[in-house]
Amino acid sequence: MLRSRHGNGRGEMRVSLAFTVTSGKVNDPVVGPPKAGAFQERPVKPTVFRKYYERGDLPISLNHNSMSNPINWKVELEKLDYFHYLPLFFDGLCETKHPYELFARQGTHDLLDRGGPKILPCIPQLIAPIRAALNTRNQKIICTTLRVLQHLVVSADGVGVALVPYYRQILPVFNIFKNQNRNIGDDIEYGRRRCENVGNLIKETLELFERYGGKDAFINIKYMIPLYESCLFN
Numbered sequence: 351m352l353r354s355r356h357g358n359g360r361g362e363m364r365v366s367l368a369f370t371v372t373s374g375k376v377n378d379p380v381v382g383p384p385k386a387g388a389f390q391e392r393p394v395k396p397t398v399f400r401k402y403y404e405r406g407d408l409p410i411s412l413n414h415n416s417m418s419n420p421i422n423w424k425v426e427l428e429k430l431d432y433f434h435y436l437p438l439f440f441d442g443l444c445e446t447k448h449p450y451e452l453f454a455r456q457g458t459h460d461l462l463d464r465g466g467p468k469i470l471p472c473i474p475q476l477i478a479p480i481r482a483a484l485n486t487r488n489q490k491i492i493c494t495t496l497r498v499l500q501h502l503v504v505s506a507d508g509v510g511v512a513l514v515p516y517y518r519q520i521l522p523v524f525n526i527f528k529n530q531n532r533n534i535g536d537d538i539e540y541g542r543r544r545c546e547n548v549g550n551l552i553k554e555t556l557e558l559f560e561r562y563g564g565k566d567a568f569i570n571i572k573y574m575i576p577l578y579e580s581c582l583f584n
Contacts (some may be wrong), residue, residue, distance in 0.1 A: 355401055378446065394444050394446070394488070394491075397426060397454075400445065404437060408453070410423055410424065420452060420456060421452070421453055421457060421460070423460070424554055432469065433473055436465065436469065436472045436476065437456045439458045440458060440479035441479040441482075442454025442457070443455065443483040443495050444482060444491060446488070447530060457497075461513060462502060462505040465505060465506060467507075473509065480499070483495040484520065485523060487523070493548060500554065503555075506559065509562070510558070510562025510563045511567075513559065514559075514564065524555070524575060527548050528575065528577075531547055531549040556571055561580060561581065568582070
């Protein structure tokens with residue numbers, strides 16, 4: 351109840367929710383339904399990646415002498431256990447604080463650059479951290495994850511096709527943010543300045559999914575994002 355000097359004889363004014371039976375009564379103020387919060391950022395839980403880094407269990411260190419690749423690997427990437435380390439670095443994509451964000455982002459791209467056939471068997475273990483990063487609704491994290499997904503799709507043969515069964519877990523957030531064309535600011539990566547646009551990155555990522563996802567990719571994208579238009583058939 352809202353107290354008011356005007357209203358019924360008891361000095362009370364009834365407030366009705368929109369789209370309810372009582373909202374049609376004369377002189378009753380109506381308030382709209384609560385916001386759905388689809389774009390609202392979710393809190394980010396502490397990542398396993400951060401715990402490993404703080405314990406010194408990651409084979410990386412900061413490279414102060416290079417702008418193109420700011421991290422040093424203490425072991426050869428070809429000798430790493432990708433089944434263990436690749437999901438771990440994907441888990442770090444939720445990080446936004448330095449140096450965790452830097453190590454997770456750059457480390458993930460390094461692993462994808464050199465992984466080759468080791469990447470495909472890891473795909474099922476990558477879905478949970480990808481989904482967690484997208485579900486933060488943090489646009490900076492989403493942009494970082496989209497760039498990683500673009501890299502992942504082209505990183506090895508068969509990866510694009512292997513991702514198709516997981517579209518229902520990955521694409522819901524794409525559908526929410528696909529029309530977000532607001533720049534979120536400048537970000538420095540690989541020694542150059544770039545401006546991020548969530549909507550454009552989603553469009554680029556979906557087109558790569560379609561190109562590398564095989565014959566079933568388009569229909570599965572269309573099921574999750576009805577307004578998507580094929581980049582191959584149009």
